Amino acid sequence: xxxxxxxxxxxxxxxxxxxxxxxQNRIKQAQIACIQExxxxxxxxxxxxxxxxxxxxxxxxxxxxxxxxxxxxxxxENGVINVPQIxxxxxxxxxxxxxxxxxxxAAELADRAVxxxxxxTSTANSFxxxxxxxxxxxxxxxxxxxx
Numbered sequence: 001x002x003x004x005x006x007x008x009x010x011x012x013x014x015x016x017x018x019x020x021x022x023x024q025n026r027i028k029q030a031q032i033a034c035i036q037e038x039x040x041x042x043x044x045x046x047x048x049x050x051x052x053x054x055x056x057x058x059x060x061x062x063x064x065x066x067x068x069x070x071x072x073x074x075x076x077e078n079g080v081i082n083v084p085q086i087x088x089x090x091x092x093x094x095x096x097x098x099x100x101x102x103x104x105x106a107a108e109l110a111d112r113a114v115x116x117x118x119x120x121t122s123t124a125n126s127f128x129x130x131x132x133x134x135x136x137x138x139x140x141x142x143x144x145x146x147x
Contacts, residue, residue, distance in 0.1 A: 023092035026072060034067035052143065053136050062128030069131050079127035081134065087114055090138060098146050113141040 035042050040060065048054065048061045055061055069075045073085050090110035095101060101109070117137035124130040 023089050024096060027068065030068035030071035031064075033071060034064055038064070038067065040064060052139050054132050056129055056132050056136065059126070059128070062126055062132055064128070065131045065135070066126070066128030075127065075131060079130060081118060081130075083114060083118065087111060090114065094142055094146075097142075101146070109142060109145060110138075113138045116141055 031045070034040070035045060045061065045064055048058060054065070066075065070077070072089070073082055074089065075081050087107075087110055090113065091103065091106035094106040094109060095103065098106075117134055120137050121130040121133040124133055
């Protein structure tokens with residue numbers, strides 16, 4: 001019985017003292033892992049990532065985006081987008097960019113953006129390019145409605 005109490009206290013303490021893992025942190029961790037696993041230049045990736053609209057014609061960068069999206073379970077090995085997962089992540093990213101938007105409005109905006117954009121990657125030459133095209137479409141959609 002004492003062991004259960006001690007274990008319960010340890011779990012409670014760990015949960016109370018550990019920082020919550022945000023969507024941004026999960027993305028950053030996945031990106032770092034992909035850079036390390038593939039030997040990519042972090043500065044080059046950072047430079048390519050600095051704009052709202054990402055380059056769609058850079059194969060290495062497309063592979064990078066595909067890599068970290070796979071780690072986030074946003075896309076699978078066959079290039080199928082995990083729509084429920086992306087709909088969970090996008091509202092958090094919208095609220096990071098536009099802090100005055102409510103959680104409900106961010107979720108609704110994310111749903112509309114994904115519905116509008118998920119079929120607009122037919123010109124992609126790779127799964128990575130599909131990821132970048134989808135992301136760029138969602139960013140444009142959100143910006144048009146928030147800026």
